[in-house]
Amino acid sequence: MTNAPIADRRSHIRTHHGHSFDDPYEWLREKESPEVVAHLEAENAHTDAETAHLADLRETLFQEIKGRVLETDLSVPTRRGDWWYYSRTEEGAQYGIHCRAAAAAGDWTPPHLEPGLAVPGEEVLLDGNVEAEGHEFFSLGSFAVSDDATRLLWSTDFEGDERYTVHVRDLVTGEQFADEIPNTGGAFFTPDGTGILYTTLDDSWRPDTLWLHRIGTAVDDDVKLFHEPDERFWLGAGITRSRRYLVIAVGSSITSEERLVDLDGPITAEPQLVWPRSEGVEYSLEHAVVDGEDRLFILHNDGALDFELVSVPASDPQGERRVIVAHESGRRLLGMDAFRDFATVEYRSEGLERVGLLDYATDAVDELSFDEPLYSAGVSGNPEWHSPFLRLGYASFVTPGTVYDLDLATRELVLRKQQPVLGGYDAAEYGQKREWAVAPDGTRVPISLVWKRSFGEPGAASRPLHLYGYGSYEHSIDPGFSVARLSELDRGVIFAVAHVRGGGEMGRHWYEDGKKLFKRNTFTDFVACAEHLISTGVTTADRMVAEGGSAGGLLMGAVANLAPEKFAGILASVPFVDALTSILDPSLPLTVIEWDEWGDPLHEAEVYEYMRSYTPYENVRSDAAYPRILAVTSLNDTRVLYVEPAKWVAALRVAGASDVLLKCEMVAGHGGVSGRYNSWKERAFELAWLLDTLGLAKA
Template identity: 50%
Template sequence: MLSAPRPEQRPTVHRHHGDERVDEYAWLRDRENPAVRAHLEAENAYTEQMLAHLGGLREELFAEYRSRIKETDEDVPAKDGAWEYYTRTEEGLQYAIFARRPIGGGDEEIVLDCNKEAEGSEYFGLGALSVSPTGNLLAYSTDTNGSEEFELRIKDLRTGELLPDVIKPTGYGAVWSADERYLFYTTLDHAHRPWKVWRHRLGTAQSEDVCVYTEEDEAFYLGVGRTRSRQWLVLSAHAAESSELRVLRADDPEGTWQVVAPRRPGIEYTLEHHGDRFLIVTNDEGPDFRLAQAPVDDFGPERWTTVIPHQPGVRIAAVDAFADHLVVSLRADGRTELDIIDLQGQDVRRDARLSVPLEPVTLGPRRRLRFDEPIYTVHVGVNREFDTHVLRIEYTSLTTPNSTIDVDLRTDERTLRKQQPVLNVDLSRYRSAREWATAPDGTKVPISLVWRDDRPAGGPLLLYGYGSYEHSIDPYFSTLRLSLLDRGVAFAIAHVRGGGELGRAWYEHGKKKEKTNTFTDFIACAEHLIAQGWTTKDGLAIRGGSAGGLLIGAVLNMRPDLFAAAVAEVPFVDTLNTILDPSLPLTVREWDEWGNPLEDPDIYEVMKSYAPYDNVATCRYPAIYVTAGLNDPRVSYWEPAKWVARLRDRMTGGGPVLLKTELGAGHGGPSGRYDSWRDEATIQAFVLDVVRRKSA
């Protein structure tokens, strides 16, 4: 019988702002040290031993997942020029197959079979997947260890042959010039930040590529893309609270990139193209953003005129431009929404550079797409073409599987193209609701719940949370979650501050010096669910990943008595040490999210007050399951490893505390679908085992 691993303590002293902290496990950061690898392997062996009694349940859950999922399946094709593109899966294969068929009918052509690309690799990730304007060439990039560094290749789709061009390492994404002679891509700096954009001419060596832009400010990340009209390429530089875009005509790849609006602190904007104007979503006149427009030949911010004004509490997230319509994505009343605007009086099918000026666009009525369910998630789906009257959207809720719907933008008539198949299940048996908890400062915090109709009152419940980066955890359907619901476990999402569910203010009041609102909101949600009879302390499990893992770690320190079990996936728990180290990936950019404790003593004290690793208490902790990825560039493996070691040292009872490190993967865990299902089966078995025993 293995005992819990106890790594050697080698105290390291950290001093900042006159404060002194001791880190006894700092040595675990040295991934080249054989003792570190040995420790992670020992943790994996211990975790497997501690979960050995759940082997039957894990297999049962995995079998249930497979029984509900149509393993050989195909999504709805999306038209793009002479082709319709789609993704399909085959039973027994881990990864997707990207394919296409001629619009007029004909045989399938394989664009990219990720299963073949993944052969011989424990991990597989796809970065770029970009078909050239004529449909003749494919640029794609792959990652085989989870590091998120990619090798970019080019495939001739007419012959299936790979061109000799090989570009590595690159960041995510790649975009074609209009003439298909050039590709633009990003490369990473020492901190894993996309900081250079390059132009590659097909048929030449990478050493001949031209760097078209370098971003020296470590707070900014670069990306490249193109507008739906395909007339413009967009080079974006984004920090957490600021952005700066450059544009270049797609048919002028060797031209000069032009700045749309110089960066300003606190001002963000995105851009889309429509005829002779750019459409700009920006927060320059209010925190919930407005929609503006500017001429393509004179687009400085002084020329921006308002199309949709800023409205407090209604967060404009994006605009999608089509020939005769605009589609505005927004958040209102805690839900995602889509507004449609008709456009009249402008022939945008003509080239905007013609000497005859185009007529000004006239906005028709603005109308919202309405849905029957009170809690749902809707967003714009795959829409590859500009000149179309059909909008593809994706709709889901806690009880409705993901549904692909085509909307006629002229009549609003809807056609359900596909609903995610869920086999061997009566979906009518599941119920959902919205509750509101009251935070300590009086703020009302929404909770989304789902359960099966025969669940006993007060049964077990799994509460999920995130609460950072303005990222919203919207209600969504999960086939895998049904295994919990069918065993009497309800599922809830705490929509805590730090996310974006209720507009920009919801985010602003859950970051930097107000970050603790994220944690107290979550605790308030847990207490509300107990007080309202949804569950009990002995039946309450919690879960979160990455920044949501920070949430889990923080609330465990604040209220270890409130929960029976916790799952923290790749958790950002060594928060203060990481944000104090600008040499680590993401840190400098992260100062806009958390504050800079190197320069601001108040931020230092706030972070020190909640950082999970620094606040592990001498008390009883619930059962905790923790994951890590050895190659994770976002949350380094040592954060969860150090946290688990300190928890075991200081806790006075409870547990167990288990750590599973993926030794060949990164932030997202196992990459193959069957591997990820087995991973989920382990997590669900752990949760079920704990809440059954404690609430029995």
């Protein structure tokens, strides 16, 4: 190791509930300080020096990723109104190009578009490469075409801080309107296309207000339609697929409330409350017309841990509830999409996503079947109220992303496209399966494994292994395909996912048992998965690298303190490793909202003590032999501030950790760098470090 940057220690006392903590690196929070910037640049220079020997491997990995991607490609067109909408990429271009082509009357079969060939009648709506010119970072936020197909709105972020500016263009004349709306979250057109509905963010990055902007008028004259004052709640809005209602939704992690505006009347009318908020009750709604009556289908967890689906009259949403899909323990209802003649219901059972078709006449749900033992499937890209096809997305660890259209008349799955993987990829050469670890409290924890068969089955001989985990917000790590992952698998690495508590893989209880005062289950589950993989001969501690990002980065920091001897390395992306400091400060972005997930340590001593017992930064051990650690962050991240990994790395070094690196992107946000080539290079950097840690740098 070259001489690593050593941050100054400056006393900063924080006192809560009778406990004082001296935080010597809190000064690194001053983002605009030249001293802080210089420290981050020194960290980057140190990381560059320590990974210089991997330059050739990084380039090899980048070329492998790039070489497997069809760089000039198109998405499957989606019909909306009289147009087919799609996006395409061009070789050498960082960003997508959004297009449309006219649809023939009555033709619902998407046109077969050949990559690289001119599309008959193509109209380019927005070229991300043009938008990004002159900017180091570019993110496209909202993107919408008016119902009459004559206007386009889109929003841009050039900093990575997720505050977007809305722009509008006339698609008939090509004129770009002078209207620009800053500081937005989401945005979409009113049904008549003359106005824009959008949300704005408060100082804590919380969408809190819904506005109506009339195109061609001053933003200062915009009409406030709704404001949510409670700092725990986010605000969102949208229009039902039926185009009948504007839905205004507010929600925290555990509570939601929705209002409707009937678009048969003025959009500025007083919103109608559906169900009043009740602490711990979540719900979402869809509009359908059943036997000539407007009905609201509401998915909720009021007395139903894994949710149930009910129907109520749209004219009296707080009236009698008719149960459509009853609550069933272990079957977590996830969502519903209503169409003119039927609905889809998505749910999770036995750790896998399921899709069923709901018959309005009988309330029966007909589940679609798929062949693989591990897979992900879901409804996506269906803007029309009535269509003879239902668009579905499908993937597994070994099957590239696939688009199907379900023929609703025949129930036949029609393959529209599968993600091309160049270089002779053969899914049969790779295997996937699920195993189960046992946590300290006896809970069985699923582990998904994927590997290349030519290296032998897992457990036949010890192999290098990459173990990924997340475990928060009821977010599930479902089976999915990755081109970049092939570079690991083809070198003999087994990739594994630890489906730890705090996620949603096994139902709502799986989430409840890994949050707030049960958060430690997330960490001990991950360690149990690592121990299982070692004890069954799949790998050894010196051949295993762990990875997690954001809240999964908190998992990485906690695991590093709990069981540093179980891993050769830990890769932590935008890691939430100074969790207690952040959750104690309601002035920071999103903190108050996060109390539903982690608890409120500011006002509750029990929560404070519990978080203090696991938060990685405050529990760095001077008696531990830490594995190699790479922390990756971004200066403009508003979700997990760069200061958290910066402080953590500084504390690890002082505690004696001998190989700890920090890489800070100076122009990026929570999702890292922008642009597909840049993101491939970033992943190649991480994979080179990971392979080096596994002893495969020359492979």
